[in-house]
Amino acid sequence: MNIAAISDAVCGAPDAPSPETPDEAKTPVSPATARNNVSASGVPPATVIRQLVDAGGVSLAILSTVAVVFALSWAQSFVISLLLGILFAYTLNPLVVWFERFRIPRVFSASIVMTGVVGTLLLGSYALQGQVQKILAQLPETTSRFSAGLASMGKGQQENMQNVQAAATEMEKATSQMTGIAPKARATHVVIDPPAFKLNDYLWAGSKGVLGFAGQAIMVVFLVYFLLLSADTFKRKLVRLTGPSLSRRKITVNILDDINKSIQSYMFMLLTTNMLVALLAWLAFRWIGLENAGAWAVAAGLLHLIPYFGPAVTATATGMAAFIQFGDLSTVLLVAGGSLAIATAVGTFVTTWMTGKIAKMNTAAIFISLLFWGWLWGVWGMLLSIPIIVIVKVVSQNVVQLQPVAELLGE
DSSP states (O other): HHHHHHHHHHHHOOOOOOOOHHHHHHOOOOOOHHHHHHHHHOOOOHHHHHHHHHHHHHHHHHHHHHHHHHHHHHHHHHHHHHHHHHHHHHHHHHHHHHHHHTTHHHHHHHHHHHHHHHHHHHHHHHHHHHHHHHHTTTTHHHHHHHHHHHHHHHHHHHHHHHHHHHHHHHHHHHHHHHTTTOOOOOOOOOOOOOOOHHHHHHHHHHHHHHHHHHHHHHHHHHHHHHHHTTHHHHHHHHHHHHHSSSHHHHHHEEEEEHHHHHHHHHHHHHHHHHHHHHHHHHHHHHHHHHHHHHHHHHHHHHHHSSSTTHHHHHHHHHHHHHHHOOOOHHHEEEEEEHHHHHHIIIIIIHHHHHHHHHBBBOOHHHHHHHHHHHHHHHHHHHHHHHHHHHHHHHHHHHHHGGHHHOOOOOO
């Protein structure tokens, strides 16, 4: 007898699997029995696989979104210039088409339009050059007087704080005498003086910023000119890239036409409202007697491009100018309140009505878009936030998979 036989005899041989009878092997499993087996074992394997796939898809979407935001922040100079060029090209294209109706070639039509726009901007800047120089010359005096006013207002509060600190010190001394415990010595604080302000460094940084802005402005002008020359070339190429399907081509054409119409209407609304704000502000400042009323009115019209924050900056700047000129709080409130009232009235009645005509947008969605693009690109993001979200809404309305986004952005 070998060792395996002895172990089997002592421990017992393992039970062999009982052979299936022919009836059991041939008996099919019913759906109810299968469902009972699945419920007894837990979650079905297909559900587990589907959950894993969904989790992977969500993670991939989050990573893709973060990558896109990082890329937009990293390439903001290029993207902002590109978006500005596209917006201006959409805006000026109707003028080029109008010149083409007189059988003027598109090259000459685009040249005439661009020359007229650039010349108007240069003439307007030259006409306001004197008033702008006066405002810049008054900046040191304005800053010093405004700082002195703030210091005099905070002097009383500082004296109150010193009185409170003196009273607290006396109470600490009295308490230490009653308890017989000597007060702790105060810690010596070491203050590191910040580096002194150097005007040369500030001017150098400002000159680099001005040169960079001028370079980007020139590139945007050339981009607008070349986009105007291309006419519908890119539109035809985009339609071809969608494939041979007629339905896809029709959807692409509808999207591009809606974007074209929305951008042109939006830019016309901006031009109308900002000119109205500038005109009303000029009349109000002239009536009050504010110096350099023309320059402040143009600044009010330009800053009105930035929703919500632009009018606040205008009110603050004009209020400081009124404080330096008049030194009267009532006049300061009249100037600042007047600029805010004009911006609010135009924004509430004219802008809201025209925006409803262009695209029915959700106010909360517009404000969230303003915050996001302002955080990402600063002032340029605030300027481009509404056109971007209008384009997103137009695309979402025409693509079935993006209908939930259009529903969230709509009223």
